[in-house]
Amino acid sequence: MACERQPYQSGARLYKTHCANCHMDNGEGLGALIPPLAGADYLVNHRDELPCLIRKGIQDTIVVNGKMYAEKMPANEALSDVQITNILNYINNSWGNKNPAFQLETLREMLKKCQ
Numbered sequence: 001m002a003c004e005r006q007p008y009q010s011g012a013r014l015y016k017t018h019c020a021n022c023h024m025d026n027g028e029g030l031g032a033l034i035p036p037l038a039g040a041d042y043l044v045n046h047r048d049e050l051p052c053l054i055r056k057g058i059q060d061t062i063v064v065n066g067k068m069y070a071e072k073m074p075a076n077e078a079l080s081d082v083q084i085t086n087i088l089n090y091i092n093n094s095w096g097n098k099n100p101a102f103q104l105e106t107l108r109e110m111l112k113k114c115q
């Protein structure tokens with residue numbers, strides 16, 4: 001581990017603290033309750049909604065990789081814009097995911113529009 005290249009250290013640490021208890025260390029989620037992040041089409045199809053989803057949480061009926069989920073994800077109001085950027089870049093580039101990175105400035109604009 002010490003020798004491994006780890007480009008998303010801050011995001012990885014924040015993920016462990018704030019997300020892994022539900023979405024699991026490997027991003028696979030938990031059965032019918034918690035949707036996966038690893039290989040999740042939601043990250044691609046709803047990319048523009050992700051910053052607000054992290055900050056405000058979500059309770060909706062959503063479809064991830066063809067399966068329906070409807071449990072509540074709590075808000076993360078204490079996470080800064082930078083922390084949300086780091087977490088999103090970590091989950092979008094872990095577990096085989098290879099989605100484009102978020103830039104802090106664009107993410108800030110997206111966060112201003114949260115309901």
Ligand code: HEC
Pocket residue numbers: 015018019020021022023033034035036037040042043050053054058059060061062064069070071072073074076087091
């Ligand atoms: C208490 C459990 C819980 C925690 C903690 C949690 N989530 Fe979630 N998350 C959920 C649930 C449940 C859903 C589905 C919500 C729905 O159906 O409306 C979800 C949905 C998502 C989605 C959209 C669906 C998908 O699988 O792509 C993303 C992205 C996501 N969470 C990322 C995160 C991140 C990043 C964190 C940490 C900052 C986090 N979650 C913390 C439970 C949690």
